[in-house]
Amino acid sequence: MDGFFTALSQHAFLQTxxxxxxxxxxxxxxxxxxxxxxxxxxxxxxxxxxxxxxxGAAVYFGFEPLHGALxxxxxxxxxIGWVRLRWQAQEDTLISALWAIGMAVGVLFIAxxxxxxxxxxxxxxxxxxxVPRESLWFMVALDLLLLTIVAAYHRxxxxxxxxxxxxxxxxxxxxxxxxxxxxxxxxxxxLLIQVVxxxxxxxxxxLxxxxxxxxxxxxxxxxxxxxxxxATLSIAGLALSYGPDLPAGPTIILLAGGAYIxxxxxxxxxxxxxxxxxxxxxxxxxxxxE
Amino acid sequence: xxxxxxxxxxNFSYGSVPTLSGIELQVADGEFLGIVGPNAGGKSTxxxxxxxxxxxxxxxxxxxxxxxxxxSRLIGYVPQYPSFPRDFPxxxxxVVQLGRxxxxxxxxxxxxxxxxxxxxxxxxxxxxxxxxxxxxxIAKRQIGSLSGGQLQRVLLARALVxxxxxxxxxxxxxxxxxxxxxxxxxxxKTFNARMTILVVSHDVAFISRYVSRVAxxxxxxxxxxxxxxxGNVIQELYGEHVRMIAHSH
Numbered sequence: 230m231d232g233f234f235t236a237l238s239q240h241a242f243l244q245t246x247x248x249x250x251x252x253x254x255x256x257x258x259x260x261x262x263x264x265x266x267x268x269x270x271x272x273x274x275x276x277x278x279x280x281x282x283x284x285g286a287a288v289y290f291g292f293e294p295l296h297g298a299l300x301x302x303x304x305x306x307x308x309i310g311w312v313r314l315r316w317q318a319q320e321d322t323l324i325s326a327l328w329a330i331g332m333a334v335g336v337l338f339i340a341x342x343x344x345x346x347x348x349x350x351x352x353x354x355x356x357x358x359x360v361p362r363e364s365l366w367f368m369v370a371l372d373l374l375l376l377t378i379v380a381a382y383h384r385x386x387x388x389x390x391x392x393x394x395x396x397x398x399x400x401x402x403x404x405x406x407x408x409x410x411x412x413x414x415x416x417x418x419x420l421l422i423q424v425v426x427x428x429x430x431x432x433x434x435x436l437x438x439x440x441x442x443x444x445x446x447x448x449x450x451x452x453x454x455x456x457x458x459x460a461t462l463s464i465a466g467l468a469l470s471y472g473p474d475l476p477a478g479p480t481i482i483l484l485a486g487g488a489y490i491x492x493x494x495x496x497x498x499x500x501x502x503x504x505x506x507x508x509x510x511x512x513x514x515x516x517x518x519e
Numbered sequence: 520x521x522x523x524x525x526x527x528x529x530n531f532s533y534g535s536v537p538t539l540s541g542i543e544l545q546v547a548d549g550e551f552l553g554i555v556g557p558n559a560g561g562k563s564t565x566x567x568x569x570x571x572x573x574x575x576x577x578x579x580x581x582x583x584x585x586x587x588x589x590x591s592r593l594i595g596y597v598p599q600y601p602s603f604p605r606d607f608p609x610x611x612x613x614v615v616q617l618g619r620x621x622x623x624x625x626x627x628x629x630x631x632x633x634x635x636x637x638x639x640x641x642x643x644x645x646x647x648x649x650x651x652x653x654x655x656x657i658a659k660r661q662i663g664s665l666s667g668g669q670l671q672r673v674l675l676a677r678a679l680v681x682x683x684x685x686x687x688x689x690x691x692x693x694x695x696x697x698x699x700x701x702x703x704x705x706x707x708k709t710f711n712a713r714m715t716i717l718v719v720s721h722d723v724a725f726i727s728r729y730v731s732r733v734a735x736x737x738x739x740x741x742x743x744x745x746x747x748x749x750g751n752v753i754q755e756l757y758g759e760h761v762r763m764i765a766h767s768h
Contacts, residue, residue, distance in 0.1 A: 266607060381634035388617050392603045398570060398591045399681070400621035401631045446608045446661050 233468040243467075245365065246357045246477070250463035252368040253424045253433070256375055256417035258456025261438035262448055263410060267390040270435050272309055272411065275324035277418045277430040279305040279331025284352055284427075285338030294352060295364060298422060302415035305331065310411040314404050355426030355478040357467060364423065371416050378413060386410060387448060424463060425478035436485040437462065443496040462488060521584065523548050523685060523715050524569060529578030531561075531568060538564050542578065542740045551711045553730035554719045560737040562719045563599060563689050569717070570596055570687065583684060592621045595678030599689040599719070601670065605663045611673050612658045615645045618680035648680040649673075652706060668699040675703070679710070686710060688718045704729050 237243045264273050283301020284294040305327055313320045335352075351359065379386065388396035389406045397403045414434075421430045441454035466481030524546035531539045539561045546552055556562050567573045568580055571587030582590035595618075619641045621631050649655045654672040657665065665673065671691055678686060688707070692700035700722075707716055708729055720726045723733065734742045 268604075384617075384620060384635050384637070385631060387609075387613070388620055391607055391609060391614075391617065392601075394572065394598070394602050395596070395617065395677070396620070397572065398594070398596055399617070399631070400592045405632070442608060447610065447613075448608060451608055 233471040236471065241362070242358055243471075245360055245362050246467055247464055248365055249357055249360045249368065249423055250467060251460050252365065252372055253420045254437075254456050254459030254463055255372045256420040257433050257437055257459040258441075258454075259375060259379055259452045260414050260417040261434045261455050261459070262441070262451045263386065263390055264414060264434055265438040265442055266448065266451075267410075269411075269414075270431060271321070271324060272306075272313070273414050273418065273434055274431045275309055275328045276302055276305045276411070276415050277422075277427050277434075278328040280418060280422065280427050281335025281352065282331040282333075282338070283335075285335030285342075289338040289342045295367065295419065295423075298419045299416070301331070302418050303412050306411035306415035307408055310408045314407065351426070352422075353426050353428045354476060355422060355424055355429070357424050357463075357477045360423050368420055368423065371420055375413055375416060378409070382406065382409070383448075425481055429478055429482045432482045432485055433459065433463075436489045440489050440492045443492050458488070520547065522546055522581075523550075523583055524717075525579075525581040526569075527579050529568065529575045529580060531564060531573065531575045533564075537738065539568075539575075539736075539740070540738055544734060544740055544742070546715060546717065549711070549715055550732065551708070551716045551730045552718070553723075553726040553733045554717060554736055555721070555723050555726070555733055556736035562736050565736060565740070566596075566687055566689050566717070566719065570594060592681065593684045595681060595683035595686040595714075597671070597674045597678050597686075597688040597691050599693060601674065603662075607662060609662050610658070611649070611654070611660050611662060611665070612645055614662055614673055615648055615676045615680050616641060618648070618677040619644060621681075644680050644682075645676075648676040651679060652676045667694045668696075668703075671695060671699075671703060675706070683714060685715045685717070688716070690719050690721065692720070700725070 233243075237247065264270055280298045280302045283297040283299075283304075285297070286301075287294050287297025309320070309324055309327060312323045339352075385396075385401055385406045388399065388401050389403055389410065393403050393407075396406075417434065418427070418430050421433050425433050437458040438451060438455040440458055441451045445451050445454055462485045463481050466484045467477050469475070469484070470477045470480035522545040524544065526542050526544040529539065529542040530537070531542075542565070554562050554565065564573065568575055569582060569587055571582075571589075571591045580587050583593055616637055619637075620635070646655065646658070649658055652672040652675045654669065654676060657669055657673070660669075662670070662673070671694075675688075675691070678688075686707070692703050695703070704726070707718065710716065718726065718730070727733070732742055732744055734740055
């Protein structure tokens with residue numbers, strides 16, 4: 230760890246990696262909270278994996294992979310959302326199809342791309358140490374877009390993720406805001422691909438928010454805690470992987486997974502203890518619940 | 520006088536299975552209408568058609584002189600089952616605030632494409648609605664920590680906070696005990712002074728003490744004055760022998 234912090238003050242690529250982790254954690258905290266409370270992790274997974282098609286096409290035609298990832302993610306999000314709103318019964322089949330087709334298209338494009346190409350593994354598992362400094366501005370822009378839209382429409386988003394039927398009765402355009410929410414999740418997926426690659430995006434999108442959900446009981450607080458947790462886990466994972474020269478993405482995910490499992494066990498124990506205490510107090514006072 | 524709900528020759532089916540046929544229903548302003556009938560008889564479907572959540576295959580539905588979809592924000596709705604997960608991280612206060620989205624009959628707008636924030640008027644309306652259903656003391660509680668009766672009161676407050684002209688409740692007391700059932704219906708009786716109420720219930724004898732008319736729904740709809748609902752009407756509605764049990768609440 231000490232070696233990492235010493236190196237951090239000396240190497241620009243490490244500083245870029247830390248800034249990347251911080252920028253990605255904003256999306257992971259804010260949109261991850263919606264993914265967890267709306268229980269749409271499978272949809273987010275479908276969006277993430279279909280992105281490879283866009284990245285592969287961008288590589289094939291000589292563009293930056295990231296520039297292919299964004300339109301592919303948004304297109305996948307809108308398609309999945311549209312099918313879910315129109316034909317709910319086919320939703321899981323379509324997500325599975327997009328998941329597989331997107332990856333297959335991506336692999337084919339990358340295999341046939343002319344000239345030297347980056348290793349496929351770096352797209353799948355990411356490499357936070359290789360993020361170009363110019364990408365940071367792109368990430369800043371995506372974060373600002375996310376935060377502005379969520380701040381402006383937080384009531385509509387809350388209505389849609391909490392109770393779609395009631396939101397519809399209140400005149401909220403549920404279809405529009407549901408698709409907007411999925412599009413913002415797609416933007417977040419693109420942010421997180423920089424850090425952990427598209428295979429592991431789902432973990433970073435859900436685990437910090439799920440851990441936050443164990444301890445706080447409002448969307449705003451969940452978003453704040455999940456953002457801080459995402460930043461801490463990403464930087465800690467980066468630091469842990471630096472010394473023994475481990476891949477950073479999987480190290481970050483293992484840390485996040487460990488934090489989630491520990492937190493889930495701890496919450497269970499605390500809940501049982503509280504329930505026992507409440508039952509004992511209720512018996513002693515002779516209280517009954519309404 | 521123009522009815523607040525006007526349904527003429529309405530038919531609805533899920534797929535090829537007819538659910539409601541030839542429905543005629545006119546509900547007058549200020550009426551307290553009970554809707555009874557067997558399970559799968561089409562009671563909840565009728566409510567969803569009035570709310571604009573479903574579209575009929577044929578016939579017309581008018582609500583407050585508009586189409587159901589455009590009138591939905593002038594209706595307060597309490598569903599049979601909450602369609603949200605009970606562990607959702609949201610407080611009672613926030614749930615009721617959602618009932619203010621889209622404005623009210625007396626103000627606000629339907630421009631829900633525009634950003635909106637919770638105003639002081641919204642906060643006051645939420646406090647008043649919770650006080651009206653005697654749930655002011657649980658405003659800060661998490662929705663998941665409430666008992667069945669408390670949750671029903673919160674859903675009632677969410678329906679009332681938008682200042683509705685019509686209140687529609689789908690078996691609001693299905694999951695609570697008889698004492699609370701009486702308390703909820705006593706509240707509804709007081710609300711009836713300022714709004715039309717439609718309530719679905721299984722307990723014909725019980726709601727007869729509150730409602731002015733009973734609509735019997737079992738694919739078709741027949742309305743009776745409360746006094747005219749007797750054993751024969753019930754037996755005809757359910758299509759088989761119904762055991763009548765005298766009970767008091």
